[in-house]
Amino acid sequence: MTEKPRPKLRRLPINRLIPNMLTVSALCAGMTAINFASREMWEASVFAIVVAAILDGLDGRVARMLNAQSKFGAELDSLSDFVSFGVAPPMILYFWVLEGAGRVGWVFVLFFSVCMALRLARFNTALEDPNKQAWENNFFTGVPAPAGALLIMYPLVLSFMFGDDLFRSPFMAGFFLSIIGGLMVSRIPTFSFKKAKIPAAYVLPVMIAVGLFVAFLVSAPWAMLSVIGAIYLGSIPMSFQSYRKWKKRAADGELEEDEEIDVDTSVKEDN
Known part of the structure; x- marks a missing residue:
């Protein structure tokens, strides 16, 4: 009696696992942030x-480059984002200053986490919207998760430069948690640069600007993060005006084919 051959285990090439490795690394970075905060x-x-924000920005793009998009990766990315951007940052602020505010401080933490969960859920369902126009992928609806996580820590970053006397305040931390949480679930359009294309003539200046940005970020990280946060908040009114112009042009049929962007829902790049 001949033995039946054992079924071969399915094997995946390592390049298909790299995007998920980046996502898991982002999750670990978020959890590590909580550990650091608990030790002040x-x-x-x-x-x-x-x-965590950098890794989150890379995993989707790497998945597209390696043709390794998957539904599993998209779901893992969403769960990682909630921990890294919806739980870790408000917990850092709680350990930093809001714990002294008692129950009120905890309410602000819960409010932000709920807003993050609602934002991610809305983003996931919007990916499957058949009525979404291609040009709308130039914009996020509300502030995306990584940006919201970094913005709520603005008072903490400013305290590194100017001291705790002015910025280490439960009122200040609660204000940022409330405002940024509200912006995340709002319908305000904000710029999305994930599909942006750079003209060939501007490639060299852009590379030089990136080099200068990295140099300043390494030499004066907190000052650069403060400037980036201020620029991003200042860009929100501009994005609203730009959205209205795109919408009007689309209604008038004035958009060129190369101005429309294809939608790829197999993997999320940002949220």
Whole structure:
């Protein structure tokens, strides 16, 4: 009697696992930020959230480059985002200053986490919207999760430069948690640069600008993060005006084919 051959285990090439490895690394960075905050290592905790945001921005793009998009990766990315951007940053602020505010401080933490969960849920369902026009992918609806996570730590970053006397305040932390949480679930359009194309003539200046940005970020990280946060908040009114112009042009049929962007819902790149 012949033995039946054992079924071969399915094997996946390593390049298909790289995007999920980046996502898991972002999750670990978010959890590590909480650990740092519990030990009052504030600068390290903020740095860990920045690392999580960078990894979150890379995983979707790497998945597209390697043709490794999957539904599993998209769901893992969403769960990782909630922990890294919806739980870790408000917990850092709680350990930093809101714990002294008692129950009120905890309410602000819960409010932001709920807003993050609602934002991610809305983003996931919007990916499957058949009525969404291609040009709308130039914009997010509300502030995306990584940006919201970094913006709520603005008071903490400013305290690194100017001291705790002015910015280490439960009122200040609660204000940012409330405002940024509201912006995340709002319908305000904000710029999305994930599909942006750079003209060939501007490639060299852009690379030079990136080099200068990295140099300043390494030499004066907190000042650069403060400037970036201020620029991003200032860009929100501009994005609203730009959205209205795009919408009007689309209604008038004035958009060119190359101005429309294809939608790829197999993997999320940002949220």
